[in-house]
Structure formats: structure tokens, C-alpha cells
Amino acid sequence: MMAERVIKLPDVGEGIAEAELVEWHVKVGDIVREDDLLAAVMTDKATVEIPSPVDGEVVWVGADIGDTVAIGSALVRLKVAGEGATDPGEPEGSAAPELVVVEQPVAAPKNEAPAPAPAKLTEARPAASPKPRAVSAPTLSAVPRRQAGEKPLASPAVRLKAREAGIDLRQVVGSGPGGRITHEDLDSFALRGPEAERAPGLARLTAVTDIKIVGLRRKIAEKMALSKARIPHITIGEEDDVSALEDLRAVLNKKPTLERPKLTLLPFVMRALVKALAEQPNLNALFDDEAGIVHQHAGIHIGIATQTPTGLIVPVVKHAEARDLWDCARELGRLAERGREGIATRDELTGSTITVTSLGALGGIATTPVINHPEVAIVGVNKMMIRPMWNGTSFVPRKMMNLSSSFDHRVIDGWDAAVFVQRLKELLENPAMLFVDA
Amino acid sequence: MTEITCKLLVIGAGPGGYVCAIRAGQLGIDTVIVESTKLGGSCLNVGCIPSKALIHVADEYEKLATAAQGKTPFGLTASAPALDFKQAIGWKDGIVQRLNNGVAALLRKSKVKIVHGRARFRDGKTVAVETETGPKLIRAETIVIATGSAPVELPFLPFGGTVISSTQALSLPAVPGRLAVVGAGYIGLELGIAFAKLGSQVTLVEALPRILPLYDAELTAPVERSLSRLGVGLLLGAKARGATPDGKSLLVETAEGEERRIAADAILVTVGRKPVLSDLGLEELVLDMDGSFIRIGERCETSMRGIHAIGDVTGEPMLAHRAMAQGELVAEIVAGLPRAWDKRCIPAICFTDPEIVSAGLSPDEARRAGFEIKTGQFPLAASGRAMTLHSEQGFVRIVAQANTHVILGIQAVGQSVSELSAAFGLAIEMGATLEDIAGTIHAHPTLGEAVQEAALKALGHAIHI
Numbered sequence: 015m016m017a018e019r020v021i022k023l024p025d026v027g028e029g030i031a032e033a034e035l036v037e038w039h040v041k042v043g044d045i046v047r048e049d050d051l052l053a054a055v056m057t058d059k060a061t062v063e064i065p066s067p068v069d070g071e072v073v074w075v076g077a078d079i080g081d082t083v084a085i086g087s088a089l090v091r092l093k094v095a096g097e098g099a100t101d102p103g104e105p106e107g108s109a110a111p112e113l114v115v116v117e118q119p120v121a122a123p124k125n126e127a128p129a130p131a132p133a134k135l136t137e138a139r140p141a142a143s144p145k146p147r148a149v150s151a152p153t154l155s156a157v158p159r160r161q162a163g164e165k166p167l168a169s170p171a172v173r174l175k176a177r178e179a180g181i182d183l184r185q186v187v188g189s190g191p192g193g194r195i196t197h198e199d200l201d202s203f204a205l206r207g208p209e210a211e212r213a214p215g216l217a218r219l220t221a222v223t224d225i226k227i228v229g230l231r232r233k234i235a236e237k238m239a240l241s242k243a244r245i246p247h248i249t250i251g252e253e254d255d256v257s258a259l260e261d262l263r264a265v266l267n268k269k270p271t272l273e274r275p276k277l278t279l280l281p282f283v284m285r286a287l288v289k290a291l292a293e294q295p296n297l298n299a300l301f302d303d304e305a306g307i308v309h310q311h312a313g314i315h316i317g318i319a320t321q322t323p324t325g326l327i328v329p330v331v332k333h334a335e336a337r338d339l340w341d342c343a344r345e346l347g348r349l350a351e352r353g354r355e356g357i358a359t360r361d362e363l364t365g366s367t368i369t370v371t372s373l374g375a376l377g378g379i380a381t382t383p384v385i386n387h388p389e390v391a392i393v394g395v396n397k398m399m400i401r402p403m404w405n406g407t408s409f410v411p412r413k414m415m416n417l418s419s420s421f422d423h424r425v426i427d428g429w430d431a432a433v434f435v436q437r438l439k440e441l442l443e444n445p446a447m448l449f450v451d452a
Numbered sequence: 453m454t455e456i457t458c459k460l461l462v463i464g465a466g467p468g469g470y471v472c473a474i475r476a477g478q479l480g481i482d483t484v485i486v487e488s489t490k491l492g493g494s495c496l497n498v499g500c501i502p503s504k505a506l507i508h509v510a511d512e513y514e515k516l517a518t519a520a521q522g523k524t525p526f527g528l529t530a531s532a533p534a535l536d537f538k539q540a541i542g543w544k545d546g547i548v549q550r551l552n553n554g555v556a557a558l559l560r561k562s563k564v565k566i567v568h569g570r571a572r573f574r575d576g577k578t579v580a581v582e583t584e585t586g587p588k589l590i591r592a593e594t595i596v597i598a599t600g601s602a603p604v605e606l607p608f609l610p611f612g613g614t615v616i617s618s619t620q621a622l623s624l625p626a627v628p629g630r631l632a633v634v635g636a637g638y639i640g641l642e643l644g645i646a647f648a649k650l651g652s653q654v655t656l657v658e659a660l661p662r663i664l665p666l667y668d669a670e671l672t673a674p675v676e677r678s679l680s681r682l683g684v685g686l687l688l689g690a691k692a693r694g695a696t697p698d699g700k701s702l703l704v705e706t707a708e709g710e711e712r713r714i715a716a717d718a719i720l721v722t723v724g725r726k727p728v729l730s731d732l733g734l735e736e737l738v739l740d741m742d743g744s745f746i747r748i749g750e751r752c753e754t755s756m757r758g759i760h761a762i763g764d765v766t767g768e769p770m771l772a773h774r775a776m777a778q779g780e781l782v783a784e785i786v787a788g789l790p791r792a793w794d795k796r797c798i799p800a801i802c803f804t805d806p807e808i809v810s811a812g813l814s815p816d817e818a819r820r821a822g823f824e825i826k827t828g829q830f831p832l833a834a835s836g837r838a839m840t841l842h843s844e845q846g847f848v849r850i851v852a853q854a855n856t857h858v859i860l861g862i863q864a865v866g867q868s869v870s871e872l873s874a875a876f877g878l879a880i881e882m883g884a885t886l887e888d889i890a891g892t893i894h895a896h897p898t899l900g901e902a903v904q905e906a907a908l909k910a911l912g913h914a915i916h917i
Contacts, residue, residue, distance in 0.1 A: 167858060168883060169881065169882045169883060178789075190883070191856070192883065192885050194885075
């Protein structure tokens with residue numbers, strides 16, 4: 015006897031009411047085994063895989079990629095063997111899907127819409143209509159171009175069709191064996207127009223590729239829009255002479271060990287932040303603008319903006335105030351690696367109270383960092399370079415690095431911001447101060 | 453003078469002209485076709501069709517003669533065959549007659565008006581036709597010249613008496629006891645071999661050092677062997693000098709420079725064909741010429757707007773199927789459709805014994821055209837079907853581009869290989885590769901398998917060789 019079993023979107027994290035569906039691993043008609051992955055949903059920062067609690071055949075899927083699905087709403091219907099599952103709405107406790115939390119924050123979304131359900135399926139289906147498949151352009155690069163004067167290779171039917179369509183076959187690249195022009199090549203050429211194939215030299219490109227913004231990219235987009243729309247930014251750029259800091263760093267990096275890995279500039283910047291924030295705790299805060307409350311945190315949790323293959327994530331070094339230079343470096347290295355490999359946990363990706371963004375050698379001379387909402391400050395590290403500096407008597411080569419820092423001007427005044435920037439400058443230019451209580 | 457006005461006037465109802473007119477009729481074009489002799493042109497009346505009828509008779513006769521001599525390996529014997537040649541010619545004429553009527557019926561069905569008479573241009577839009585019922589003046593928007601070709605006459609061997617062209621050779625009252633053939637091109641060879649089989653003592657005289665100079669030596673070798681089997685005398689590099697005054701001998705200067713007399717009851721001159729353009733009033737027009745032929749472009753257009761030319765008047769290859777394709781093309785252009793000549797190959801066949809087919813480029817032609825090539829050749833001696841037909845001579849050869857494996861040409865020599873030409877042409881027009889042919893199941897046992905095997909051979913893994 016066959017029965018139907020509804021798999022609902024389970025609770026994927028504390029306080030989360032809905033999640034975005036970012037990937038289907040199954041389609042209608044697929045046979046799944048217990049623990050096979052059904053889908054991936056994305057919460058605030060992390061991706062959660064939803065496995066199947068039972069064996070069965072997928073008869074219905076409840077959402078399209080990009081849809082936001084409420085926790086507890088039906089995700090998949092499975093046809094399962096046995097009579098035990100007469101109440102399809104209520105999975106047994108023991109068989110509740112075990113979550114495989116936190117895969118890479120969203121694999122590149124598949125270009126394919128989920129297969130449409132068979133026509134016999136008559137239940138109401140919310141938002142699962144099949145989308146038109148994107149027409150993929152044929153790969154042109156692999157096909158050798160014809161020599162000048164060489165006759166195009168095409169069947170008589172293709173030649174006739176080309177003539178009727180007014181297409182000069184010499185312009186068309188053939189994807190068939192030996193460069194044979196197929197009906198498909200002709201159709202695709204007709205779609206893209208003659209300009210696309212003008213060769214050699216410069217050619218106009220008229221193709222438009224639609225990329226659905228889902229998953230991490232959508233989160234980033236929402237977050238950035240929120241930050242820029244809600245927060246009136248004030249950005250201050252200052253140049254810092256890091257020659258002394260660089261000398262210190264060079265000495266410290268002479269004998270790296272596992273415990274004491276090679277240091278980048280960031281751990282020093284983090285130490286400077288901890289020192290400066292101790293004096294200006296109002297900058298280490300989350301502003302709940304709807305409630306009108308600034309949550310000023312004692313613990314300093316520094317978000318480090320990190321580029322991954324799928325986009326920007328912000329792993330968080332928790333309690334930087336309790337970490338020394340090496341500890342900061344180790345934690346930074348660990349998080350950055352997990353972030354890039356896509357295995358950072360949701361916990362590791364949330365909870366920052368202030369953020370540092372650094373593009374290293376790509377960092378330019380000034381940036382306008384976007385505050386990581388609802389924080390109130392962000393420090394942007396620009397590239398370091400040797401510049402001639404006037405020491406009162408002559409120009410001397412100094413290692414200079416700019417910091418571009420943005421503040422939420424609703425709660426931080428320009429004066430406070432400037433003081434903070436100058437304090438960071440003082441600390442970084444006199445690195446001994448990072449390690450003494452002064 | 454009666455006047456006719458039409459959209460399309462076709463001059464000449466050979467394979468090019470009548471196809472053009474029928475297609476135009478199908479497309480709803482108001483069409484007139486003018487023919488001075490019989491519908492069907494050289495092909496149907498004095499060329500392809502009657503010669504093939506005669507060749508068939510000769511083949512049948514030779515089989516019986518071979519059986520009568522007890523020379524079949526499978527034990528078939530017969531008494532000496534007798535041929536009523538008049539009846540054979542009558543049978544051939546009957547076929548021609550049926551096809552003549554067929555062309556007339558097809559033209560009528562397509563609502564084409566047929567005018568019998570000799571056409572002469574008045575100007576680029578007007579043609580005068582002398583008909584049995586008096587002169588007619590035809591005005592047309594578009595005129596197609598499709599007047600075809602005629603055998604070339606040698607000044608020192610004018611047609612008449614014993615000196616005949618291929619046209620007369622197809623309507624001889626009796627099989628000539630001794631036949632001298634001047635010119636060992638495909639026409640001379642087809643007819644020479646047929647008459648040799650019918651019992652003539654045939655001598656071929658060719659000015660060039662080999663027979664069928666348009667085909668490569670590999671392809672012609674089996675034909676040469678069959679000439680010697682049939683006892684056909686072959687004088688290569690020899691020049692015909694004329695006939696003796698009584699017409700009973702052909703005078704020849706041999707390759708060695710010796711004078712020779714070849715006694716002959718008939719002297720067949722087959723040294724080529726020339727376009728039929730005289731008495732057409734071309735002097736009223738300003739047509740660019742290409743030698744003695746009319747120069748045409750890729751839409752078969754001449755240098756004068758509204759005048760097209762198709763078929764043998766436009767030059768080599770002078771083949772009926774080329775003219776037919778041109779005729780169809782022009783009809784569609786006249787109907788306003790976008791068309792141009794874009795064929796990749798025009799297969800050519802010699803109905804010799806054995807037959808030769810060539811489609812596309814030969815290995816030498818392909819190399820001369822700058823292609824790096826791969827070839828594959830499969831001998832019919834390895835074909836089960838050829839063995840069962842007791843005709844193991846010959847081969848199929850395939851020529852392909854070395855890097856892309858796109859097929860550039862296919863040639864064959866062997867009995868009945870003419871029927872393979874359809875597959876050759878299709879492969880080339882479709883842009884097939886060696887893999888396409890190798891990957892197509894060819895029915896067993898047929899000669900066609902040799903085509904697949906040749907492709908496999910070119911790919912380096914023929915099965916049956």
C-alpha cells in the first residue's frame with residue numbers, strides 16, 4: 015500500500031521564521047532514499063540542506079528556487095510505501111529531518127527550472143509553475159572558423175532556409191562535424207543577428223544574459239540596500255605611517271611557528287580597534303533604529319569582510335578584547351579559510367559589533383565602506399605603499415597606509431568619528447602603544 | 453503576325469528548358485516554351501536516353517553471346533543469339549516517344565504554352581518564332597536561353613555519308629561491321645563499347661595519350677581492360693586526318709607519326725559538343741560570352757537584365773541534371789524567390805563497361821584545391837554482392853578532408869555503380885563526414901556496402917579488407 019508523506023520545512027535556526035529556497039536536489043518523479051538531500055534553503059547567512067527522512071518518490075515540490083518558504087510549510091510530498099503514514103501532514107518525531115546545517119553559502123543556482131509536475135496532479139500548487147528554460151547559446155569557441163573563400167558547409171535544406179531568411183551562410187559559424195552549419199546554428203544566428211558574428215576584429219555583442227539573484231547574492235543585495243538606505247554615512251579618510259608597525263611585523267614574522275603564524279596587518283588593526291573602542295564604547299554598538307535603542311556591547315566582535323567564490327561574507331572574530339595578537343591572527347586565519355571553503359557555520363557568520371574591510375593590495379587609496387547594518391562603524395583598510403614624506407628637513411621614504419572609516423551619522427557625531435580615527439592613527443603609528451596600557 | 457505576351461519565355465525544351473517551364477508553371481507563372489524539334493532535347497531524343505537503351509540491348513546481347521560460347525562460370529549456355537537491330541532501334545524509339553509525350557503532358561499539366569518553331573531574338577524582350585502556322589511574336593518579361601548543344605564537327609571529317617555523329621549512331625539501320633570512333637571521351641566510349649558488344653569491329657582513335665581524359669587513370673583502368681577484352685582497337689595519341697574519298701577508311705596519324713588507314717563502314721566522330729546559339733539572333737543582344745558559351749552568374753543571369761541562360765549553352769559540365777537544377781533555380785528566381793547556385797557537386801557518370809561515377813573532387817583535384825586529404829578505396833573484388841553479380845572489377849574511392857573528415861568527393865568504377873551516384877551526391881551536399889557514412893548501416897549484400905567500407909578504410913578500420 016502506498017501513502018503520501020509531506021515533508022515540511024523544519025526549524026533551521028533559532029528565531030528564524032522563513033528561509034529562501036536556493037537549490038532543489040530532486041524533481042517530481044525522482045526516487046529518494048532516506049537521508050538523500052531534497053533541497054537547500056538559506057537563512058540569514060548560512061545554507062541549510064534538507065534531507066529526506068524516508069524513502070519515497072517525489073510527487074510534488076512546493077516552491078521555486080528563489081521563493082521564500084515559511085518554517086513549517088510543506089516543501090515536498092513523497093509517495094512512500096506502507097500504511098503507517100496515513101496522516102501525511104505529521105511526520106513522526108523520530109523521522110524528523112536531521113538537518114545538515116551549513117554547507118557553502120549557496121552553490122551557484124542551477125539554470126534549470128524544476129520539472130513541471132505531471133498533468134494528472136490536480137492539487138492546488140502554490141507557486142510551482144515551470145519557468146521557461148533559458149535558451150543557451152551554442153559554444154562558438156570550439157569551432158574552427160572557415161578560411162576566407164572557403165564555402166560554408168551546410169545541407170541543402172539549411173542553405174535554402176538561409177536564403178529565404180536572407181542570411182549569408184558565410185557569416186554563420188557551424189557547430190556540426192567539420193564546421194557543418196546545422197538548423198540550430200542558423201536559428202541561433204537569426205536570433206542573435208548578423209552583427210554578432212562579424213569577424214575578425216571588433217564585434218558588437220547584443221546578447222543579454224538574465225541572472226536570477228538568489229541565495230547569498232540576494233542577501234548581499236538586500237543588506238547593502240538596507241545599509242545605504244537607512245544609514246547616513248560619514249566617511250573619514252586618514253593616512254597612517256605604518257613604517258614602525260611594519261618593522262615590528264617583520265621582526266615578529268622572522269620565525270613563524272604553528273602557534274605563532276605569520277602576521278598580516280589585520281591583527282594589529284584589530285588590536286588597535288580594541289584599544290580605541292575601550293575609550294569610545296559607543297562605536298561598538300548595534301543601532302535598532304525602529305526601537306530607537308543603541309545596543310552598546312562590551313564584548314568586541316569584529317566582522318571581517320571576506321570574499322568567497324559566491325560573494326561577500328563576514329565571518330566574525332568573537333571577543334577580540336580577550337584575544338592577544340596571535341590569537342586574533344589564528345582565529346582570523348581559521349575563519350577566513352572556513353568562509354572561503356564554504357563551511358563556516360551560521361554562528362561564525364553572525365554577531366559582529368563592528369566590521370573591518372580590507373582589500374589588501376587592491377585596496378586603493380580611499381574607499382567609502384558601507385556599514386554592516388545594524389552596526390554603527392566600519393573601518394576600511396586601503397593599500398600600503400611607500401611614499402615620500404617631509405620630516406621637517408627632507409623627504410624620507412615611509413610606508414604609508416590609509417584608513418577609510420564610515421560611521422552612522424545618526425548616532426555618531428563627526429567629532430567622535432574624527433577622534434576615533436586619530437586614535438587609530440596614533441596606535442598604528444606607535445605600535446608599542448598597542449601592547450602597553452596607556 | 454500573332455502576338456503572345458507572357459511573363460516567362462523559355463527557348464528550348466531540353467532537360468533545362470522543360471524543367472524550368474514546368475517549375476514556373478507550378479509557381480503560377482504565365483510561361484511559354486519554344487522548341488524547334490522534339491520536346492526533351494538532346495538528352496531525351498538523341499543522347500542519354502536512347503544511348504542507354506542501345507547500351508542495354510548491347511549488354512543483353514553480349515550476355516547471350518557469352519553464354520553461347522560457354523564462357524559463363526556458372527554453367528549457363530545458350531544457342532547463338534540473333535538480334536533484329538531494326539526492332540531494337542524501334543524499341544528505343546518507343547521509349548523516346550513515350551518520354552516525349554510525357555514531357556508534353558507535364559508541360560500542359562503545369563499550364564505551360566508550347567510553341568513549336570525556331571526562335572529568334574528581336575530584342576531583349578521580344579522573340580519571333582517561325583511556326584508551321586506562320587510567324588509568332590512573343591513578348592516576355594524574362595527570357596531563358598536553353599538551346600543546348602550539338603556534336604562538334606571536324607572540318608576535315610564533315611558529317612555525311614559514312615561520317616556520323618552520335619545522333620546518327622543511335623539510329624543506324626544496321627550494326628556496322630567496322631566502326632571507327634574518333635574521340636575516346638565518354639560518348640565515344642559508351643557507343644564504341646555498345647557496338648563492339650553488338651558485333652562491330654571497333655577502333656577508337658584518341659588524340660590524347662589516354663582514354664576518358666577527364667577522369668583519373670585509376671578510374672579508367674578497368675574500362676581499358678574491358679576494351680581489350682572486347683577486342684576494341686585503341687589508338688592513343690593518334691590524330692584523325694580525314695576520310696578516304698570513298699568514305700570507306702579513316703586516315704590516322706599515329707603517335708609514332710605513321711599514316712594509317714582504318715577501314716570502316718561508319719566513322720563516328722565524338723570529339724565534344726558545342727553550344728547551339730546560331731540563328732538565335734544573339735546579335736540583337738549584348739551578351740557577355742565565355743568562349744563560345746554564354747557567361748552566367750550564380751543566378752544563371754546573363755549580362756542582360758531579364759535574360760537568363762541555362763544548360764549546355766552555359767558551358768561545362770554539359771550534363772542534363774545540371775541543366776535541370778539550373779532550370780528549377782531560374783523558375784524560382786522568376787517567381788521572386790531568393791535563390792542562387794550553391795550546389796557542392798554535380799555527379800558525372802560514364803555508362804561504359806564498367807561504369808564510372810565521379811562526384812565532387814578526385815584526390816588530385818582536392819590536392820590542387822589546397823586540401824589536405826585522406827582517401828579510402830575499397831575494391832569490389834572484396835564485395836560479396838559484386839562476386840554474386842560476377843562483376844568484381846572496380847572499386848569505390850572516397851576523398852575527405854584530413855582534419856575535419858568532411859567528404860570532398862566519391863568516385864567508383866564497376867558494374868551498376870551508376871546507381872550509387874545518388875548516395876555520393878547526397879553525402880557531399882549534406883556535408884557528411886567519413887564518420888557519417890561509416891556510421892550508417894548499409895544493407896547487405898549490396899554494392900553500397902563498398903561505400904561504407906571505403907569510408908571505414910579512410911578512417912583506418914575497414915572490416916572486409
